[in-house]
Amino acid sequence: MNLQAPNVEYGLLSPMLIIFGAAIAGVLVEAFVSRNRCYPVQLALSSAALGAAFLAVCLLRDHHGSAVMGSVTIDGPTLFLQAVILLTALLALAPIAESRLTAFAASASSVPGSAVERASIQAGSAQTEVFPFYLLAVGGLLLFPASADLLTIFVALEVLSLPLYLMCALARHRRLLSHEAALKYFLLGALSSALFLYGLALLYGHAGTLSLTGIAEALARTDQHSALAVAGVALLTAGLLFKIGAVPFHFWVPDVYQGAPTPVTGFMAAATKLAAFGAMLRIFSVALPTLTIDWRPVLWTIAALTMVLAALLTVAQTDIKRLLAYSSVANVGFLLLGVSAGGAGLTSTLFYLTAYGFSTIGAFATVYLIRGDDGREETDTRRWAGLGRRSPALSAAMAVYLLGIAGIPLTSGFVSKVAIFQAAASDGAMALVVVGALSSAIAAYAYARVIVRMFFSEPTPQTPLPAAPARSTATVVGVAAAVTVLLGITPQPVLAIAGSVGEFLG
Numbered sequence: 001m002n003l004q005a006p007n008v009e010y011g012l013l014s015p016m017l018i019i020f021g022a023a024i025a026g027v028l029v030e031a032f033v034s035r036n037r038c039y040p041v042q043l044a045l046s047s048a049a050l051g052a053a054f055l056a057v058c059l060l061r062d063h064h065g066s067a068v069m070g071s072v073t074i075d076g077p078t079l080f081l082q083a084v085i086l087l088t089a090l091l092a093l094a095p096i097a098e099s100r101l102t103a104f105a106a107s108a109s110s111v112p113g114s115a116v117e118r119a120s121i122q123a124g125s126a127q128t129e130v131f132p133f134y135l136l137a138v139g140g141l142l143l144f145p146a147s148a149d150l151l152t153i154f155v156a157l158e159v160l161s162l163p164l165y166l167m168c169a170l171a172r173h174r175r176l177l178s179h180e181a182a183l184k185y186f187l188l189g190a191l192s193s194a195l196f197l198y199g200l201a202l203l204y205g206h207a208g209t210l211s212l213t214g215i216a217e218a219l220a221r222t223d224q225h226s227a228l229a230v231a232g233v234a235l236l237t238a239g240l241l242f243k244i245g246a247v248p249f250h251f252w253v254p255d256v257y258q259g260a261p262t263p264v265t266g267f268m269a270a271a272t273k274l275a276a277f278g279a280m281l282r283i284f285s286v287a288l289p290t291l292t293i294d295w296r297p298v299l300w301t302i303a304a305l306t307m308v309l310a311a312l313l314t315v316a317q318t319d320i321k322r323l324l325a326y327s328s329v330a331n332v333g334f335l336l337l338g339v340s341a342g343g344a345g346l347t348s349t350l351f352y353l354t355a356y357g358f359s360t361i362g363a364f365a366t367v368y369l370i371r372g373d374d375g376r377e378e379t380d381t382r383r384w385a386g387l388g389r390r391s392p393a394l395s396a397a398m399a400v401y402l403l404g405i406a407g408i409p410l411t412s413g414f415v416s417k418v419a420i421f422q423a424a425a426s427d428g429a430m431a432l433v434v435v436g437a438l439s440s441a442i443a444a445y446a447y448a449r450v451i452v453r454m455f456f457s458e459p460t461p462q463t464p465l466p467a468a469p470a471r472s473t474a475t476v477v478g479v480a481a482a483v484t485v486l487l488g489i490t491p492q493p494v495l496a497i498a499g500s501v502g503e504f505l506g
Helices: 014-033 035-059 075-104 105-109 115-125 130-146 150-167 175-207 212-221 225-246 252-261 261-289 287-316 320-340 342-370 394-407 412-426 430-455 471-489 491-502
Strands: 063-067 072-074
Touching: 014 035, 014 130, 035 075, 035 130, 072 075, 072 130, 072 320, 075 130, 075 261, 075 342, 115 175, 115 261, 115 412, 130 150, 130 261, 130 491, 150 175, 150 261, 175 212, 175 225, 175 252, 175 287, 212 252, 212 261, 225 261, 225 287, 252 261, 252 320, 261 287, 261 320, 261 342, 287 320, 287 430, 320 342, 320 394, 320 412, 342 394, 342 412, 342 491, 394 412, 394 471, 412 430, 412 471
Parallel strands: none
Antiparallel strands: 063 072
């Protein structure tokens, strides 16, 4: 029997190959480079890999097609999502790298000797293993929306999830909380993977193939409402809803966001949403268009529950990381409106994901810089009274992010929500538009309360004094704030790019 060798289209896969290659190189760096040199080498390698991968995505803008025997598809929406994932990953790298180096500042400062000796101890003790984990997660994120069959989607899901489980446990302070967050994320992530895999098996039993286009063809010519097909789609959807944190699968989100290192939380909140919603858009538009009448009401119901419950819970939060966590859940509800709108909601969903990614990275980078007298992050917003007087620039940036997340005009969040609401209204979901608007108004109270406390309250002895950031982290905060404002004032260029990417290739 003659076996055909698989044809690997290296050009189409180049962004992912660059990232995975750099991750493997990072593991070798950990093994063979001395500890004093490991940190700068890993940082340079990670930065260069992300930049090269982004350049490769740009060069592929006119080169679409399938790769690896049809298991990966490179098309306009995929390249758009990969570009935004790489940009957000590049921004998230700065605070992650700084946190790995400065985590040892307190312990190094207590060591007797000169400043040079303490700096050497600090640099030699930096947790550089985070860089290969980070690149592996980014590689999985790039593969997730490009996967053209369910098995590849599952592999991508595991590749991006496993490094994140480990990264959540790397906090130096509040170590028990960090380990608890990692354990919860791992256990519930394993549950979501099991649901997805069970749904995959049932759909394979019905269609006889794992290809998204093959499933669509099988559903078109067979009984679409068979028990295997319906159960498979339900379990598949539940697994994805777990991963994005939609109600009622959201219980892990606030605990994991609070316990994980803040820079890791920012990356996880932004980049995983981009990849997961990209995969959802591909699955529902390519594999399940004939079942739209079945899954659309389900997504509408989940979107409504997610928006309302998350908005109400946001108001009750005093910890900024939990507040942003429930805000993330609320944004999932808005994004589900775009997914349920089908092709009409693709442009608005892509723009929303872009705006949300930059705002979220900036918000968590800012939270990372707000510290108490003991040098640890101060996440209790009740102690932020008068923060605007102690650090006007940082407080202003935080206000911009909160206003953007709330959807206030002249911010990216306002344009994002208007675009999503227009897509939902054109799809016949006007009632959900009203629910979304009311939910936004409720959640806006929680964001406004933080802003008022920062700028219109007198400082107290408990008011934190923001840390002097590294230049790279300060740049991240500034760039993310600028993008949040620019996308609110002049969104047309990004909307035009999102509108020109076309549909997902079958």
